[in-house]
Amino acid sequence: MKTKLLIYLFCLISFSCFSEKEDWVSLFDGESLNGWEMKIAGYELNNNYRNTFSVQDGVIRVSYRDYDLFDRNFGHLFYTKKKYKNYHLKMDYRFYGNHVNLFKNEDEAWNYKNSGVMLHSEDPSKMLLNQEFPVSIEAQFLGGSGIKERPTLNMCSPGTEVDINKSQATEHCISSNSNTYHNEDWISVEFVVYSDSIVHHIINKDTVMSYSNIKIGGEYLSDNFIDRIGEPLKEGFISLQSEGHPIEFKNIRIKETLD
8 A cells, every 4th residue: 555655656746747847838949040030229120130149059149249349239039939928937048258349347338248038028020120129128137247246137127117115116227136147157047927917037046136017118118109108018028138248048948827
C-alpha cells in the first residue's frame, strides 16, 4: 500500500511539473525572427535600418556595428503573433560592447547600457513614421559602469501613466530597488502582468518594482492616441528595445493566466 502511494505521488508530481512546463510558450525559436516585426524611428515597418536586429548564436542581437551615430533611431522589435493581457513573461538579457554616441565619460551617456522590454505595446503597423516609442510600459534595463549604483528593471511610461504606492507617478521613469549589474553577464528577469490592474518586475525571485492603474496619457504620447487619454491600457504586444547600446536577448518565454 505504501509503495502504491509513493508511486501515485511521484506520478502526480511528474504530471504537475510536465503540465507547468507545457504551459510556457517560447516567443523566440533561437534561429529566426519568425513572428517578430521591427519599427525603427524614421523608417517604415520592417525596415531593418543598418542591420540593427539579427539572430546570432541562438540569441536576438541588437547591434550598432553599421552605425556612425545614434541619431534618435530608437527601435523596437515586436512579437506580433498575439496581443497579451494577463501573463507571466521571462527572458534573459545582457549588454555587450560599446554604445554608439561619443561622450566624455560613460556616466554622461544616457544610452550607456540602456534598453528594455515594452509591455502592452501598441500595434507597430499603426505607429507614426518618426514615432520614437510605442505607447506602452517600459521595463527599463540599465547596466552599471563599475562607478556608481544604477538599478535595472525600472519603470518608464511612454504615452502612459501608472500609480505607484497608490499615487500617480510624477516622473517618466521610476527606479526600482534592484542591485546594480556592472558586468556583461546574462541577467534573468520576470514580469507578472494583470492587465491594467498591476505589474510586477522580478529579478532573482525578488520583486523590485510594482505599479498599478495603467492608462493612456503622460509624456511621449503620440498624436494618434490623443483622443484616448485616460483610457485603461489593458493589453498589447511585447517588444524589445534598441536604444543605442548593443544588447542580446534569449529564453523569451510566456505563460498566459486566466482573465
